[in-house]
Amino acid sequence: MENAEQSPEHIEMVKPLISKLSVFLDLTDDERRFLAGLERRTKSFGKNEHIISEGDPYTKVYVQKQGWTYHSRTLDDGRRQITRINLPGDICCFFAPVLRHSANNIVALTDCEMVVIELEELAEVFINHPRVAAALSWCCAHDQSVLSERLMSVGRRSALERLGHFFVETRRRMELIDLVEDNQFYLPMTREQLSDTLSMTTVHLFRTLRRLEKQQLIGWNSKGISINDMDELQRIAKFTSPYMHYTEVPRKTDRFLKALAD
Amino acid sequence: MENAEQSPEHIEMVKPLISKLSVFLDLTDDERRFLAGLERRTKSFGKNEHIISEGDPYTKVYVQKQGWTYHSRTLDDGRRQITRINLPGDICCFFAPVLRHSANNIVALTDCEMVVIELEELAEVFINHPRVAAALSWCCAHDQSVLSERLMSVGRRSALERLGHFFVETRRRMELIDLVEDNQFYLPMTREQLSDTLSMTTVHLFRTLRRLEKQQLIGWNSKGISINDMDELQRIAKFTSPYMHYTEVPRKTDRFLKALAD
DNA sequence: CGAACGGTTGACACGGGTCAAGTCCGGTGG
DNA sequence: CCACCGGACTTGACCCGTGTCAACCGTTCG
Numbered sequence: 001m002e003n004a005e006q007s008p009e010h011i012e013m014v015k016p017l018i019s020k021l022s023v024f025l026d027l028t029d030d031e032r033r034f035l036a037g038l039e040r041r042t043k044s045f046g047k048n049e050h051i052i053s054e055g056d057p058y059t060k061v062y063v064q065k066q067g068w069t070y071h072s073r074t075l076d077d078g079r080r081q082i083t084r085i086n087l088p089g090d091i092c093c094f095f096a097p098v099l100r101h102s103a104n105n106i107v108a109l110t111d112c113e114m115v116v117i118e119l120e121e122l123a124e125v126f127i128n129h130p131r132v133a134a135a136l137s138w139c140c141a142h143d144q145s146v147l148s149e150r151l152m153s154v155g156r157r158s159a160l161e162r163l164g165h166f167f168v169e170t171r172r173r174m175e176l177i178d179l180v181e182d183n184q185f186y187l188p189m190t191r192e193q194l195s196d197t198l199s200m201t202t203v204h205l206f207r208t209l210r211r212l213e214k215q216q217l218i219g220w221n222s223k224g225i226s227i228n229d230m231d232e233l234q235r236i237a238k239f240t241s242p243y244m245h246y247t248e249v250p251r252k253t254d255r256f257l258k259a260l261a262d
Numbered sequence: 263m264e265n266a267e268q269s270p271e272h273i274e275m276v277k278p279l280i281s282k283l284s285v286f287l288d289l290t291d292d293e294r295r296f297l298a299g300l301e302r303r304t305k306s307f308g309k310n311e312h313i314i315s316e317g318d319p320y321t322k323v324y325v326q327k328q329g330w331t332y333h334s335r336t337l338d339d340g341r342r343q344i345t346r347i348n349l350p351g352d353i354c355c356f357f358a359p360v361l362r363h364s365a366n367n368i369v370a371l372t373d374c375e376m377v378v379i380e381l382e383e384l385a386e387v388f389i390n391h392p393r394v395a396a397a398l399s400w401c402c403a404h405d406q407s408v409l410s411e412r413l414m415s416v417g418r419r420s421a422l423e424r425l426g427h428f429f430v431e432t433r434r435r436m437e438l439i440d441l442v443e444d445n446q447f448y449l450p451m452t453r454e455q456l457s458d459t460l461s462m463t464t465v466h467l468f469r470t471l472r473r474l475e476k477q478q479l480i481g482w483n484s485k486g487i488s489i490n491d492m493d494e495l496q497r498i499a500k501f502t503s504p505y506m507h508y509t510e511v512p513r514k515t516d517r518f519l520k521a522l523a524d
Numbered sequence: 525c526g527a528a529c530g531g532t533t534g535a536c537a538c539g540g541g542t543c544a545a546g547t548c549c550g551g552t553g554g
Numbered sequence: 555c556c557a558c559c560g561g562a563c564t565t566g567a568c569c570c571g572t573g574t575c576a577a578c579c580g581t582t583c584g
Contacts, residue, residue, distance in 0.1 A: 123521035155461030199417030
C-alpha cells in the first residue's frame, strides 16, 4: 500500500461477488452466506502496485472487492498493450490452478482490495455450490468474449469507433455492478493507460477525445465520465451487445452442474 | 459437407485429444480408454461450412478431430476479424454450458471432423477424470492466452512482426500435435483469411509476405509453409513463448482436482 | 520553488489502406 | 482438347489515418 489517497466512495463495493452474481442467479440464503464467508479474507494493494508481474508463479485466485486493475504485456522496446481492465467483482487469474506462471503484469489502477481465494476454496465452490460455480464460469466466459471484442476493435475499428466502443462497454459493465450514478461513472485511467488499452498513441487519443467532446457526446474529467447520448455513441462505435452475454445463466447449466454435484 | 475435396493426409489425427493431452499428463490406461470412448461420436463439416453462426444457440462442445476452423466477427459494412484459429485437438465452445448464444461465427477452414461432446459427458469428465478436466482447462487457459497475445500483436506489433509472430506461433502449435514434418506444415488459409486474422488488408499482407520471402525466411505455397530460420524469425517478430504455457500441468492442480473429486 | 507527472496541441512523416489492373490455375462444359 | 469462368493470387500508384517529435501548461508533492 504505497499510496494512501482516498478512493472516491462510489468505486467501493461491499459485496462485489454477491452483487454481480445476483444478476444471473437468484442466490439462495445459503449461497449468500457462503459467498459472504469467501469474501472475508482480503488483501490490499496501492495504486500502481504490481499485484503479479510477468513470470511470477500463480498461486491464488483473486476477486476484486474494490478498485480497478489492468493486465498488460510489454515488449523490450517499451511498447505496451493493456489487454484487460478489471472492475469490482471481476475475477483475476481464474486459470491459476492449471498454470504455472503469469505471462502478464497485473497492476492496480486505484487502491484495491482483493478477495483472496485459495485453490481448495475454489474447489469447494465446484463441489458444494455448483450454481455459484456456473456463475463464476460465466464471468470467465464473459471476460473471454470481451477480449475477443477488443481484438475486433483494435483490428477493425477506427480510432473513433474504438474509443466510443470502450466507453459504451465500460459504462455497461459499470451499470451491471450498479456503479453508474447520475449518468456518470468513475474512470480511473490516465490518457496514456487508455491509449495503451485501445492501441493508439496518446496524441491520437487526445485528437479523438476532442472529436467526441465537440459533438457533446461525452464529458470526461477527474470527477468521472458521462455519456450524453448512448444511442448515438453506440451507433458511431458500431456497438452490439450480444458478446457481453448479459442474460441470466441458462437452464441447461443447471443440468450440467447437477450432473457435476451428484 | 458441401465440398468433397481430399484433405492432405498430414492434417489428419486419429486421436487428437489423447495426443494433445499426453503432452501435459502421463495419461493412465483408464483415461485413454475414456478419451477414446469420447472421441467415438463425431460430426463432419465441409470446407467453408458454418459450424455455428452468430446468434445460434450453444448446445454442445466440440473437439476438433481433423481439420482447421476459425472464429470470426463481422461488422455491418463487411469488416471482418478472425479472432481465433483452431487446429486438430482444439476445443470449440468450452463455455457452451454457461452461455446461451454464440456471438461469433465458427467456420470450417478445411473439411473437418468434430468430436461432439454433450454437456452430461463433459460433466462426467469433471467427476470421474479430474486430471483430464485439468488438462481441458489448461487448453482453455492456453486459448485465452493466445488471444491476449494476438491482441498484443494487432495492437502493438508492426505488420512484419505480426506476420512473423503468427507463423512462429502456428508452427509451435503444430509441433505440439506432431504435424510438422520435414520442417514444413500445412497452412490451409487463403491470403484474405490470414489478413483478416492479422488485421491488415490483403494488399499489405502480400507486401509483407514478399519481404519475408526475399530474406529467405519462409516459403509458403499450396503444399505448406516452411520456416527456414526460426531463431531469426522469432527475433524479428519479438516472439517469446511463455504465454503459450507449454509446460506440463502443475502439481497444485492435482491438489485442486483431488479436492474436486472427493 | 523546482521536479515529476499528467494533460494538451501543432506540424510533419510514414505505414498501411484504397483503388485498379492484371495473372494464374483448377474446374466445367462444349 | 480447348475455351471459358470464377476465385485466389499479385502488384503498382496514390492517399489518408495515425504515429512521431517537440513544445508547453497545470497541479501536486517533496
